[in-house]
Amino acid sequence: MSGLGKLYGVGVGPGAPDLLTLRAVRVLEGADVLALPRSSDFGASMAYRILEPVVGKQRDKERLLLTFPMSKDPDRVRPYVDAAVDKIGDRLSRGLSVAFATEGDPSLFSTFVYVRREALRRYPGLEVEVVPGVTSVTAVPAVSGLSLADGQERIAILPATYGVDDLTDVLRRFDTVVLMKIGAEMPKVTEALTRAGLLDRAVFVSKATMPEQRIVRDLRAAQGERGDCFAMVVVTRGERSGLLVGEAEASLPGSFGSSLNEESEAP
Secondary structure, X not given: OOOOOOEEEEEOEOOOHHHOOHHHXXXXXXXXXXXXXXXXXXOOOHHHHXXXXXXXXOOOOEEEEEEOOOOOOHHHHHHHHHHHHHHHHHHHHOOOOEEEEEOEOOOOOOOHHHHHHHHHHHOOOOOEEEEOOOOHHHHHHHHHOOOOXXXXXXXXXXXXXXXXXXXXXXXXXXXXXXXXXXXXXXXXXXXXXXXXXXXXXXXXXXXXXXXXXXXXXXXXXXXXXXXXOOEEEEEEOOOOOOOOOOHHHHHOOOOOOOOOOOEEXXX
């Protein structure tokens, strides 16, 4: 279909505005329309909160707010995806470029996955470009001093909000387990880690790189928490570490060999 504008999926990172990539800034500044997801019709867009200090308000640019409820029910989510693509498609059909800004990366647990699929179904000739972003999967280790893996370790990434019934088995088979979107599952996560003898090998991080950042290294102090979509737990067994790991690693800042009871907040 000729005359269509271009659709971008732009990852704006985990929260700190200075973690936007140069490419993301260039695309966001150059697009005709910013499509900004939010969780309710009355809420603000977290993606816009992240990008606005860098990109600026740009008063001549349309800011298209799109609502996507936090739900696992496809029947509830689908109408919102359709409505979003209706609005985005209207702009694309007028030859306007649209940058869909998403927290983290557009390809990892992002609403953009659904928007892109439906937009391509409706507009087969549509040009789509994905601009990758820094994800919380890498931001959390950065702020907590963890190492996700060396050359021999295996990683599993799970959305905790979809249940942790198989967590015990996953903990047995993988060296590092990243539990994203903790939600209300923290008691079940703590229980599973206790059964596996790995409670002291886990760290809880909420809103990594944001001003509200919290790091809890003793999950006993966080087992009653109700996390949100920005809360994660990372579990590292450390049993298959590589050739260069020695006993000195246990004394490194942020390692599990020290300060297990520490709770910290970003300045």
